Amino acid sequence: MTTTDNTKQSNRDKKQQQLLDAAEKLFSQTGYDGASMSMIAKEASVPKANVLYYFKNKDSLYEAVLDRIVAQWNLGLENITPDDDPAVVLYNYIKSKIKLAIEQPMQSRLFASEIIRGAPYLQGYLRNSARPWIREKSALFQAWIDAGKMNAIDPQHLLFAIWSTTQYYADFEAEVLLVQNKLEYENSDVEKITQSIAQLILTGVGLAIPE
Template sequence: MPPPAQITRIKAPRRTEIRRENERLILNAAERVFAEAGFGGATMQLIADLAGLPKANLHYYFPTKEALYRRVVQDIFEIWLDAASSFDGAEDPATGIGGYIDAKMEISRRHPHGSKVWASEVMQGAPVIQDYLETTLKDWTDGRIRAIQTWIDAGKMAPIDPRHLLYMLWATTQHYADFGHQIETLNHGKPLTDQQWRDAKASVKSIILRGIGAA
């Protein structure tokens, strides 16, 4: 039989795995419930039922509904931040913005509920995450504006307002998540296939990059 110290080393990773799995179940369920019911309509019990966990487990990981909601919003925003890494070090807008479009549309494909949570919150005036918009989002946006302006100053794209370009990129790429039901309806009631997603990415990149003189 192993000494006590060795038993501790064996059990610790297992506890970590359980914690990660429970958090994953909770966050996936919360993302869906918040997307469908909004912050006001969602309850911890609804989220617990969808996650298949006791309600007490939710309160262990997230003491309040607001704490869980903010984590869901933070997670989708951090995924979007990773997508924007294509801007970093890119020598031209075709590479930087093209890569950003690819990544953002893939996020819309794989995380549609998270995008809907963000959209619903902002359309209601961001009652829960206004502070997040005024700090984290503002800083991120200012950084992307500087990157785009650098390409403009170097003559690599048309002299447009970087801020409005970003708004257009967000609206276009997130449309595929926020209005996914509409897109499926117009696609004969079926989700887009892998090939249709590839075609959509190529079309959006071509339209935007040509429009800003960066194709």
């Protein structure tokens, strides 16, 4: 009350958002070490040394970017029960992951860079959030298998396969586009990729593609 009012608070929030957006872009393009604070400042239209006024240091800015990404990460497979139809659930999950990979590739790429480096900043997330999430979903898959709803497969490797095949179109976009001699993905690509991946994964566990 005494030190801040609403406009100042929201101004600060706004600049922080600008910086997070700029940092996400640059960290995902050139990695943690490749992106400098001055580049991020320039991208966010904030005076260079001012970045450290909004974020204590480079590490904390990087962490804040990762936190924001992780927060909107594991959506799309929530509120699922053993009574649901695995074909529908898996198909929709694959479809949404591919849509995300193509429309918001930067987040996937930054996440990938972090893991490739040995996940120095995401150890806690992987241990405390990702691990229990995966165990929960694995149990669900196993319940479907035990009920004869789909063929037996190691549930964790099934999850890894879904993540790898879908995120590939974000992380390796440069390769996919170059090989196909395209400048960017076309609208029809989302559908085409979804069909190919869904065919492999769903048929692979004995399910038919819905509709």
